[in-house]
Amino acid sequence: MSDYPEFENKMKKTCDALTSQLATIRAGRANASVLxxxxxxxxxxxxxxxxxxxxATPDPRSLLIQPWDASALKSIEKAILTSxxxxxxxxxxxxxxxxFPPLTEERRKDLVKQTKxxxxxxxxxxxxxxxxxxxxxxxxxxxxxxxxxxxKIADKDIQKLTDDYIKEIDKIIASxxxxxxxx
Numbered sequence: 001m002s003d004y005p006e007f008e009n010k011m012k013k014t015c016d017a018l019t020s021q022l023a024t025i026r027a028g029r030a031n032a033s034v035l036x037x038x039x040x041x042x043x044x045x046x047x048x049x050x051x052x053x054x055x056a057t058p059d060p061r062s063l064l065i066q067p068w069d070a071s072a073l074k075s076i077e078k079a080i081l082t083s084x085x086x087x088x089x090x091x092x093x094x095x096x097x098x099x100f101p102p103l104t105e106e107r108r109k110d111l112v113k114q115t116k117x118x119x120x121x122x123x124x125x126x127x128x129x130x131x132x133x134x135x136x137x138x139x140x141x142x143x144x145x146x147x148x149x150x151x152k153i154a155d156k157d158i159q160k161l162t163d164d165y166i167k168e169i170d171k172i173i174a175s176x177x178x179x180x181x182x183x
Contacts, residue, residue: 007133007158011126011165018122018169022176025111030063030100040079042072049076061102066095103180111180119173123166130162 023033032055039046049055053067053076067073077096080089090097103111134155141151 004157004161007129008161010129011161014122014125014129015165015168015172018118018172021118022115022172025114025176025180030057030059030061030098032057032063034085035063035065035080038079038083038085040072040075042075049079052076061100063098063100064095065089065098070094108180112177115173115176115180119169122169126162126165126169130158133158 020033020036023031024037025034032050035049035055038049040049040052041047042052049065052069052072053065056064056066058064065076067076073091073093073096077089077091080087080096080098085098087098087100090099137146137151137154137158140146141148146154
């Protein structure tokens with residue numbers, strides 16, 4: 001079957017998407033990836049902060065954002081304020097400093113819930129890929145392109161692939177939960 005790489009690739013992309021989604025959840029330490037989802041209105045064009053400024057991490061609890069175009073400072077500050085980041089930017093006229101407060105126990109629990117929600121969404125996506133794969137195999141069997149035995153083998157193989165990627169998602173989620181609770 002040459003169809004497995006197609007489905008495996010989709011499952012891998014789902015895991016990669018989950019990993020990058022989880023990177024935007026701040027775990028008490030300053031991490032530039034928390035800014036990845038924030039778009040700044042830059043001359044009428046929504047632009048990611050990392051495409052219009054340098055971002056530095058001077059210490060574990062803060063980020064420094066220095067725009068290449070000083071006129072964008074106010075726009076960046078406004079975008080951060082309206083985002084779900086929950087941090088007030090400190091603007092000194094040249095750069096913006098974001099100071100990350102230590103996470104409260106309640107906030108940690110919320111972030112763990114959010115992490116689990118993202119994990120469940122990814123598992124649903126994996127199961128949908130499995131369903132699509134099996135529908136494709138069923139159509140091939142009905143069209144006599146594959147035999148009943150080939151269909152059963154494909155079912156087992158795709159189920160194993162699904163199980164493996166579900167375990168991978170569980171590992172990714174467990175790792176993020178540990179990161180959130182071990183601070």
